[in-house]
Amino acid sequence: MLWLFILPTRGLMSAVRLSKLDELRKEMACRGVEAWLVPSDDPHLSEYVAPCFSRRAFISGFTGSAGSAVITRDQALLWTDSRYWLQAEQELSSDWELMKGNLVEWLEGKEVGLDASCVANKLATELRLKSTLKFLPN
DSSP, X not given: OOOOOOOOOHHXXXXXXXXXXXXXXXXXXXXXXXXXXXXXXXXXXXXXXXXXXXXXHHHHOOOOSSOEEEEESSOEEEEOOGGGHHHHHHHSOTTOEEEOSOHHHHHTTSEEEEOGGGSOHHHHHHHHHHSEEEEOOO
């Protein structure tokens, strides 16, 4: 039996991710959200998440085990720690920017949308003090 696998080129993957970003941005506009936070976490706050909870990898293409993506009307940003900077630079398309500063400080003063079931309490508390949170409805 012969199996044929066709792997998309980097340009095609960029187009696929861009359409995901466009769809998310449409939803953000409907909800009145300036920035959408996509953390690595699952509802159990596991270090390694099951594929069904790999939301950050789905939207960004970055497969490292730590990091958060933020999507705004005109930016797609990824925060991760220094262990993953090289991997992120290799996996992110040109639509994404790797950030090396503080995520909470960058989100300060913005209306941030997120799925509350996948955010650690510590991060949610920090965000609540510095920004306006809009939780994904159940």
